[in-house]
Amino acid sequence: MSDFLVRALIGALITGATAPAIGIYLVQRRLSLIGDGLGHVALTGVGLGLLLQRSPVLMAVVVAALGAVVIELVRERGKTSGDVALAMLFYGGISGGVVLVNLSDGQSSRSLVSYLFGSLLTTSSQDLVLMGILGAAVLAVATLGRPWLFAVCHDEEYARVSGLPVRALNLTLAITTAVTVTVAMRAVGLLLVSALMVVPVATAQQVTRGFATTMLAAVGLGLLAAGTGVWVSVEADTGPGATVVLLAIGGFFVVTVGAAATRALRRRRAAPARVEPGAPEPEVVLD
Amino acid sequence: MTPVVDVEHAVVSYGGRAVLEDVSLAVAPSEVVAILGANGSGKSTLVRSALGLIPLTRGDVRLFGEPLRKFRGWRRIGYVPRRVGAGGGVPATVGEVVASGRLARRGLLRPARSADRRAVDDALTAVGLADRVREPVSTLSGGQQQRVLIARALAGAPELLVLDEPTAGVDAASQEAFAGALRRFVERGGTVLFVAHELGPLRPLITRAVVVHHGSIIHNGRVPEPAGHHAEPDHDHVHPHGPVEQAGFWGAP
Numbered sequence: 001m002s003d004f005l006v007r008a009l010i011g012a013l014i015t016g017a018t019a020p021a022i023g024i025y026l027v028q029r030r031l032s033l034i035g036d037g038l039g040h041v042a043l044t045g046v047g048l049g050l051l052l053q054r055s056p057v058l059m060a061v062v063v064a065a066l067g068a069v070v071i072e073l074v075r076e077r078g079k080t081s082g083d084v085a086l087a088m089l090f091y092g093g094i095s096g097g098v099v100l101v102n103l104s105d106g107q108s109s110r111s112l113v114s115y116l117f118g119s120l121l122t123t124s125s126q127d128l129v130l131m132g133i134l135g136a137a138v139l140a141v142a143t144l145g146r147p148w149l150f151a152v153c154h155d156e157e158y159a160r161v162s163g164l165p166v167r168a169l170n171l172t173l174a175i176t177t178a179v180t181v182t183v184a185m186r187a188v189g190l191l192l193v194s195a196l197m198v199v200p201v202a203t204a205q206q207v208t209r210g211f212a213t214t215m216l217a218a219v220g221l222g223l224l225a226a227g228t229g230v231w232v233s234v235e236a237d238t239g240p241g242a243t244v245v246l247l248a249i250g251g252f253f254v255v256t257v258g259a260a261a262t263r264a265l266r267r268r269r270a271a272p273a274r275v276e277p278g279a280p281e282p283e284v285v286l287d
Numbered sequence: 288m289t290p291v292v293d294v295e296h297a298v299v300s301y302g303g304r305a306v307l308e309d310v311s312l313a314v315a316p317s318e319v320v321a322i323l324g325a326n327g328s329g330k331s332t333l334v335r336s337a338l339g340l341i342p343l344t345r346g347d348v349r350l351f352g353e354p355l356r357k358f359r360g361w362r363r364i365g366y367v368p369r370r371v372g373a374g375g376g377v378p379a380t381v382g383e384v385v386a387s388g389r390l391a392r393r394g395l396l397r398p399a400r401s402a403d404r405r406a407v408d409d410a411l412t413a414v415g416l417a418d419r420v421r422e423p424v425s426t427l428s429g430g431q432q433q434r435v436l437i438a439r440a441l442a443g444a445p446e447l448l449v450l451d452e453p454t455a456g457v458d459a460a461s462q463e464a465f466a467g468a469l470r471r472f473v474e475r476g477g478t479v480l481f482v483a484h485e486l487g488p489l490r491p492l493i494t495r496a497v498v499v500h501h502g503s504i505i506h507n508g509r510v511p512e513p514a515g516h517h518a519e520p521d522h523d524h525v526h527p528h529g530p531v532e533q534a535g536f537w538g539a540p
Contacts, residue, residue: 028377144396151387154379157368161338162391162443163361201377209423210380 007128008120009230012244014128014135015187015196016226020204020218021142022180023197024211025173028153034071036194037086038181041067041093043190045182046115047100056115057130057182064178067093072174076167118189118241120230127186134183141176142215149173150211187226188241196222199248206259221251289352291316291447291478294337297346299329306332308502309346316446319469319479319492321510324499330482331369331451333499337480338366338449351447362391365440367450370433381427381435382420385410388442410442411435413471415464430461437465441472448472450481454489462487486510 019035026034045063049056067089074085101112114122123131142149152159152169160166177197184193204217229244236243290313299307307329314320324330335341337348339355348355351363365388388410389403411417414434419427424435433453440448448469454462466488473479473492486493490510498506 024377030376032376147386147390147393147399148395150379150383151390154384154387155368157340158366158387158439159390160340161361161364161366161449162387163359164390165395205378209378209421211377211383214377 004121004123005230005234007123007125008240009227010128011120011123011131011187012226012230012240013223014131015184015193016200016222016224016244017219018135018138018142018180019184019193019196020200020222021139021215022173022176024201024215024218025142025149025153026177027198027201027205028150028211032198033194035177035181035197036191037071037090037093038064038068038178039185039190039193040090040097042178042182042185043097043112043115044093044100045097046112046185046190047097047104050111051100051104053104055130056111057127057186060115060182060185061134061179063093064182065175068174068178069171072170076170114189115185116189116191117239118185118187118192120187120233120240123186131183131186134179138176138180138183141172145169145172146212146215188244192241192245195245195248196225199245199252200225203248203252203255206255221248225251288315290314290349291318291351292337292449292480293347293349293352294333295347295349297333297336297348298344299332299336299341300344305344306502307336310499310502310504312337312497312504312507314447314478314480316478317473317476319473319494320481321486321489321493321496322480322482322499323484323486323496323511326484328499329502330499332502334449334451334480334482338364362443363446365443365445365448367433367436367440367448367453369451369455370429370436378423378425380421381411381416381424381438382407384424384435385420385439385442388439391443406442406444407438410438413441413468414438415467428458428461430457433457434461434464434468437468441468445477447478447480450479452482452484454487455484462489465489466492 023035026032042060042064045060046056048054048063049059052059070089071086098112148164148169149172151162151164152166153173156166159169180197181190181193184196188196200218200221201214203221204214208214208217225248226244229247230240232238232247233240233243292312292314294310294312297307297310298305310329310333312333322330322333332341336343337350339348339358350358351360353360385407386399386403389399389406393399393403408417408420411420414437416431416434416438419431424432427435437450437453440450453465457465469479469489470492479492481489483489493510495508496506496510497504498511
């Protein structure tokens with residue numbers, strides 16, 4: 001395997017593990033699309049980085065984190081105008097990114113596309129080191145902080161009456177989400193990152209019973225989709241980010257249909273036992 | 288003795304409309320106080336503002352003698368919110384939800400100790416759901432889900448339980464299990480403040496009833512006796528309709 005392929009695989013695997021680990025909290029809170037919104041905001045950071053000739057990834061982390069804090073503060077106030085405020089932030093973010101990129105030199109409009117849809121195959125070693133460090137931080141927050149983040153996402157009022165630092169936990173979650181989005185942008189791109197935060201979680205919870213097992217299964221599915229996605233994209237010469245996401249969604253359908261079929265089978269098997277006493281015996285038993 | 292909950296001249300208003308008007312209520316240690324009232328009377332607002340979940344427009348709240356703003360002893364309070372559907376978008380086991388009740392006693396980022404796990408088991412045993420610890424909450428009945436929330440509050444070994452409509456839409460078996468858990472909590476000296484629409488099997492535990500009507504307390508004393516068709520033997524539905532309909536009783540001090 002060539003060097004760039006190994007780098008692509010490592011980058012995809014980092015994303016495959018981190019995105020669902022933090023995305024599960026967003027799904028829990030029914031904020032599945034927030035990752036997508038933060039991707040839009042991060043684009044302004046990318047534009048700023050290209051314009052100032054600083055690391056676009058680092059600038060994206062900073063801008064997306066700021067955006068996440070603003071979104072969290074809007075959400076906390078619970079006003080109906082929050083929805084509109086979020087829309088402003090998202091569309092402002094993507095427009096700001098495009099304009100800033102336009103202002104920088106001509107080369108970079110091509111690199112803008114690579115941030116939107118990911119460009120695993122041009123990932124450098126420095127990119128990978130940064131992704132690895134940020135990814136490890138995200139995984140640490142998502143796993144070590146699980147009981148507290150779970151409590152605050154499951155029932156925020158209860159968490160408040162328990163005396164938990166609700167605002168600090170919410171901001172931690174918001175900033176970690178922003179970091180995850182920017183970590184994942186080299187792999188699957190800003191427009192697709194939300195998919196890896198949500199789809200493996202949605203797939204896992206078809207068959208799991210608890211939160212911890214859902215998280216573990218979702219991370220496993222994320223890794224699986226990332227690994228096979230990179231392999232398929234090389235074989236079929238397709239964009240790695242989009243391939244990974246399509247595989248994850250394909251997995252979701254397979255598991256959903258499989259789980260529904262298993263449930264139906266079990267129900268059919270269990271049915272004869274549930275015949276009410278005194279009810280007439282069925283004349284024909286289909287088995 | 289310092290009241291456990293002390294609400295003084297509380298006013299809560301939304302957009303200029305008063306939901307609570309100058310309400311004062313003190314709950315002493317070991318009391319079991321039921322807050323009764325029709326839907327929209329402000330009874331839930333009263334307990335939620337006492338816990339700081341709804342900001343007061345005017346007035347003061349003290350918990351265990353501390354002003355709400357300075358209060359840090361949240362581990363002394365177990366809160367049971369009104370049941371919120373089947374929870375979030377991700378499955379969670381009964382054990383995971385009840386374990387949240389230990390977090391007030393567990394330092395931030397500290398791993399769970401055997402005492403935490405034992406408290407979860409004990410709380411589930413108290414509400415009769417010990418065998419369901421690994422099941423997803425969403426597969427339980429409404430009444431069982433309500434018992435899970437009560438177990439979560441009990442797991443933190445609180446001194447005060449605050450419950451918002453714990454018996455609303457709960458099947459008879461769950462009501463009995465809940466009444467049993469509450470009786471044991473009270474026998475150990477616990478204080479209870481709860482909002483209810485109907486009392487059911489909780490009636491014998493109650494030491495004082497407070498009736499809220501249109502944002503004001505109109506009765507504060509013994510449990511109102513059912514009147515009219517509510518007095519029929521199999522009817523335990525306490526549903527105060529306010530002073531106009533039952534002036535003789537509700538007007539009493």
